[in-house]
Amino acid sequence: xxxxxxxxxxxxxxxxxxxxxxxxRMVLADVFKLSIEHSRISRISxxxxxxxxxxxxxxxxxxxxxxxxxxxxxxxxxxEILFKVIGEGTRRLALLEPGEMINLIGPLGNxxxxxxxxKRALLxxxxxxxxxxxxxLQHLYQLKIKKTLFWGNQTKELFLxxxxxxHSCLELFYTTDDGSMGxxxxxxxxxxxxxxxxxxxxVQIFACGPNPMLQKIQQVATQNGIDCQLSLETLMxxxxxxxxxxxxxxxxxxxxxxTCSDGPVFNAKDIKVDG
Amino acid sequence: MVDLSVKLGNxxxxxxxxxxxxxxxxxxEFAGFIDLNKLxxxxxKAVTREPRIGNPYPRIAETLAGMLNSIGLxxxxxxxxxxxxLPFLHSLKTKVIxxxxxxxxxxxxxxxxRIESSGGxxxxxxxxxxxxxxxxxIAFGTDPRITGKITAAVRKITAKCLIVKLTPNxxxxxxxxxxxxxxxxxxxxxxxxxxxxxxDIHSRRPKLSTITGGLSGxxxxxxxxxxxxxxxxAVQIPVIGIGGIMxxxxxxxxxxxxxxxxxxxxxxxxxxxxxxxLAANLENYCLSHHIKTLQDIIGNLxx
Numbered sequence: 001x002x003x004x005x006x007x008x009x010x011x012x013x014x015x016x017x018x019x020x021x022x023x024x025r026m027v028l029a030d031v032f033k034l035s036i037e038h039s040r041i042s043r044i045s046x047x048x049x050x051x052x053x054x055x056x057x058x059x060x061x062x063x064x065x066x067x068x069x070x071x072x073x074x075x076x077x078x079x080e081i082l083f084k085v086i087g088e089g090t091r092r093l094a095l096l097e098p099g100e101m102i103n104l105i106g107p108l109g110n111x112x113x114x115x116x117x118x119k120r121a122l123l124x125x126x127x128x129x130x131x132x133x134x135x136x137l138q139h140l141y142q143l144k145i146k147k148t149l150f151w152g153n154q155t156k157e158l159f160l161x162x163x164x165x166x167h168s169c170l171e172l173f174y175t176t177d178d179g180s181m182g183x184x185x186x187x188x189x190x191x192x193x194x195x196x197x198x199x200x201x202x203v204q205i206f207a208c209g210p211n212p213m214l215q216k217i218q219q220v221a222t223q224n225g226i227d228c229q230l231s232l233e234t235l236m237x238x239x240x241x242x243x244x245x246x247x248x249x250x251x252x253x254x255x256x257x258x259t260c261s262d263g264p265v266f267n268a269k270d271i272k273v274d275g
Numbered sequence: 276m277v278d279l280s281v282k283l284g285n286x287x288x289x290x291x292x293x294x295x296x297x298x299x300x301x302x303x304e305f306a307g308f309i310d311l312n313k314l315x316x317x318x319x320k321a322v323t324r325e326p327r328i329g330n331p332y333p334r335i336a337e338t339l340a341g342m343l344n345s346i347g348l349x350x351x352x353x354x355x356x357x358x359x360x361l362p363f364l365h366s367l368k369t370k371v372i373x374x375x376x377x378x379x380x381x382x383x384x385x386x387x388x389r390i391e392s393s394g395g396x397x398x399x400x401x402x403x404x405x406x407x408x409x410x411x412x413i414a415f416g417t418d419p420r421i422t423g424k425i426t427a428a429v430r431k432i433t434a435k436c437l438i439v440k441l442t443p444n445x446x447x448x449x450x451x452x453x454x455x456x457x458x459x460x461x462x463x464x465x466x467x468x469x470x471x472x473x474x475d476i477h478s479r480r481p482k483l484s485t486i487t488g489g490l491s492g493x494x495x496x497x498x499x500x501x502x503x504x505x506x507x508x509a510v511q512i513p514v515i516g517i518g519g520i521m522x523x524x525x526x527x528x529x530x531x532x533x534x535x536x537x538x539x540x541x542x543x544x545x546x547x548x549x550x551x552x553l554a555a556n557l558e559n560y561c562l563s564h565h566i567k568t569l570q571d572i573i574g575n576l577x578x
Contacts, residue, residue, distance in 0.1 A: 016308050016548055054545065059340040059493050059521070063545060105547070237335045237342065238544035242304045243297075244320075244346045245335035255328050256349070274332060 012044050014108045014240055018101045022078055027161045030085040031128070032094045033070070039077035041106050045069050047136035048231055048265040051081065051106030052239035053093065061089040066236050066260075068132035068208075069107065082131040108239050109264045112136050112229055118204040120146040122226075124191055124217050126209020127153055132231050132264075133208055134165060141169055146201075149173070150194075152187025152209070156180040188216035195224055205229065211273050218268045228268035234259040249274070277561040278568045279554075281315070281535045283513050284461025286398050286436035288315035288370055288536060291569060292526070292554045295517050295540030296321055296374035296400060296440070297346065299550075301360040302367065305543070309551040316370030318538060319360070321402050322390075323375075324382040326352035330407060336473050336482035341492030341519070342541060343471050345407040345485040348376050353386045357393045365394055372438065376402040378411040380428045387433055398436030401425060401460075404467035406444065406489045416442040416467070419454035430459035438515065440464035443502050449509035462513045464538065466502045469495055492541040493519040500532050507533030507574065521549075523556040533574040 023035035041051065052064040067081040085094050096102065112132075114121070121140055123133045130151055140147050152175040153159065159174050159181055166172065174182025175190050183190045187209070207217040208231035221228030237243030241261035248257045249272040257263065257271060279290035292315045299305060302317045311317060329349025336343045351359065356373075364371045373396050377383040387399055403422050405412035415421045426439055439455035441448055443466040452463055468489025473482040481487075499518020507514050516534030520526060521542050529537045542549045566572060 013307050016546070061337060062340060062342060062492055062541070063337050235333055235335055237344070238547070240304060240547065242300045242547075243335065243344070243544050244329065244349050245333075245344060247329065247332050247334060247349075249332075 012046070012049070012107050014105050015040065016105050018103050021096055021098050021100050021102060024096070024098055027082070028157055031082070031158065031161070032085070033080055033082045034093070034096070035078045035080050036102065036104075037078045041069070042072040042077050042079045043074045045072055045079060045107040046111035047139055048111040048132050049107040049109050050239070050264060051104045052108055052236070054103040055089045055092045061087075061092070063237055064105065064239060065089040065093070066108070066239055068135070068231070068264075070131040070134045071138055072135065082128060082134070084128050105239060109260055110262070112206055112231070112265050114140075114143075115204055115227060117202045118145055119202045120148065120198060122198065122203050122205045123147065123149045124187060124205065124207040124209070124213070125149065125151045126187060126213040127158070129207075129209030129213075129231070130165065131208070133206060136206055137165075137167070137170065141167065147171065150175065150187050150191050152176070152190075152213070154178060186213070188213055188220070191217065192220050195220060199224070205268075207231070212275060215273045215275060218273060221268050229265050230268050230271070230273065231265050232259050232263050232271075232273070236260055277558050277566065279558060279561070281513070281569060281573075283398070283438065283515070283536065284436045285434075286370060286461070290315040290554045290557065291530065291536035292550055292557065293318055293372070293515065293536055293538045294543060294550050295538035296402065298540040298543045301356075301364060302371075303360070303363050305547050308547040312368040313551045313554050314369050315536060315554070316372055316397065317364070317367070318372045318374055318400055319364070320350055321348045321374045321376040321405070322350055322353050322356045322386055323348060323377060324353055324385050326350065326355065331484040333482065333484055334488075336488070338471070338473055338490065339494060341490050341494030343473055343483055343488040343490055344468070345483045345488035347407050347485070348405060348412075353389045357389060361390070361393060364396065370397040372396065372398040372400050372436070374400045374402050374440070376405055376408070376411060380425050383425055383429055384432055387429055391433055395435065398438060398461075399429065399433065400438040400440050400464055401429060402440050402467075404440050404442035406442065406468060406470050406487070407485060413442050413444060416451065417445050419450050422451050423454035423458040426455045426458035426460050436461045438462045438464055440467055441506070442467045443498060444470050448502050449505050452506045452510050456510045456512050460512060462515055462535070463506060463510065464515045464517055465506050465534075466499050466518055469498060491519070493521050495519045496525060500528060503529060503532050503534050504576075520553075523553060523560060526553055526557060527560070527572065530569065530572045531574070531576050533576065535573055
């Protein structure tokens with residue numbers, strides 16, 4: 001595990017490369033975690049960054065698919081991605097087995113950054129939006145700051161199947177849409193309820209999840225005057241700044257940022273999140 | 276030794292592999308992946324007179340063996356292009372062709388004059404074929420008279436290689452091609468994207484914010500080959516083949532059909548090293564097939 005503290009936003013040089021799948025874990029019937037051997041990516045990647053994976057040698061799916069890095073082990077030389085099978089691309093990725101090679105570009109994008117004043121990190125995850133936040137937690141565990149994770153899912157299944165997120169240093173709030181575990185309701189509702197409790201602490205918010213969730217987190221952060229970073233997911237054609245397909249509106253609405261090259265981590269006050 | 280060089284007007288390319296506008300940024304985005312100087316040349320993202328922010332999200336959608344895009348010519352405008360992008364392009368040994376888009380003939384002339392007075396580049400590709408903007412673009416390129424007028428106006432201000440990029444979304448591409456040729460174009464790029472559309476069946480919304488966009492990728496290659504065939508039989512000037520090139524066989528197919536050079540587009544997104552690989556693969560192909568010059572391939576279609 002890398003031990004440096006991320007106090008500035010990091011960008012690294014991406015490589016077109018290949019990595020060997022060394023482990024595959026079926027977390028749920030449609031959620032998988034792959035461990036991919038790659039010493040450079042495991043060594044230099046920072047929380048928030050992603051890899052863009054070519055899923056087929058055939059012409060369909062044609063474009064790469066981006067995946068957040070969810071963990072690294074620099075000593076052992078591997079990193080992990082966590083994903084849900086949604087379409088043809090992720091279906092193919094889930095069919096790969098240990099020993100197979102994958103073609104990837106990475107690490108891409110910028111990273112979360114931590115203010116030196118921060119005494120507590122508030123992380124808010126919606127579903128698989130937990131992926132980059134888990135990597136951020138991996139870094140934060142080495143710091144003497146408090147960590148609170150709000151993690152919302154539709155049902156309890158993912159919580160039960162993903163115990164690796166639990167850590168003695170982590171205050172953890174679960175929410176479920178169906179009330180099967182933790183708070184019954186949206187993670188954003190619980191977050192808005194709990195946030196006053198931290199008003200005397202120097203906190204920073206880090207969030208990743210569906211856009212409606214990010215919009216709400218952005219509002220709560222603004223109302224409470226809290227520094228907030230959002231990790232966005234958009235369609236992407238290339239992942240490295242060439243296609244201009246991953247545009248995100250600036251806060252003023254007068255220009256665009258690009259998720260792959262200006263993000264995926266944005267300061268919440270800089271952008272307008274699409275509903 | 277194989278001679279891979281080709282001529283477009285007075286511009287000599289060391290090999291026929293170019294990058295298609297809008298898929299290669301200003302080259303800098305690819306500098307970490309390949310040696311840009313191994314390419315025949317770079318065609319930049321379109322440059323306009325004023326900055327353009329481009330179209331709303333979503334701007335891209337993947338389709339079967341292809342993609343739709345509706346970027347909307349997002350670019351920082353010619354002044355920022357000159358200060359932010361041109362110094363890097365000037366540092367390259369490879370040939371640099373700037374794609375220029377505009378709403379008026381005056382704006383085409385203005386952009387090219389500004390670049391010419393800032394050290395210039397090796398050539399210009401006139402974008403009269405973008406399907407994703409309300410003014411200019413395809414509205415110019417579907418009219419042979421306007422295409423001719425723009426070509427003539429720009430021809431007066433530069434002696435550099437002047438390429439006109441044609442749209443396939445017309446009844447007769449050869450009519451437009453001849454109009455550009457007769458007003459002084461040195462070469463023609465065939466083709467820009469095909470107008471296309473895709474619908475999300477769950478939300479019942481178009482997959483692009485602009486409803487329609489431009490289709491590119493391997494799905495369009497047979498259309499592009501047919502357009503190149505039509506244009507090479509209609510004009511005397513060189514034709515640059517564009518459309519769905521993913522590998523060496525695609526390059527050869529365009530050259531045999533009569534294209535003097537090719538542009539790699541969508542493939543750059545998937546494999547950012549593809550253009551350099553194609554240049555190397557073409558050389559190896561010629562060596563192993565005892566082909567001394569590309570003139571033995573170009574237009575050698577047996578019909």
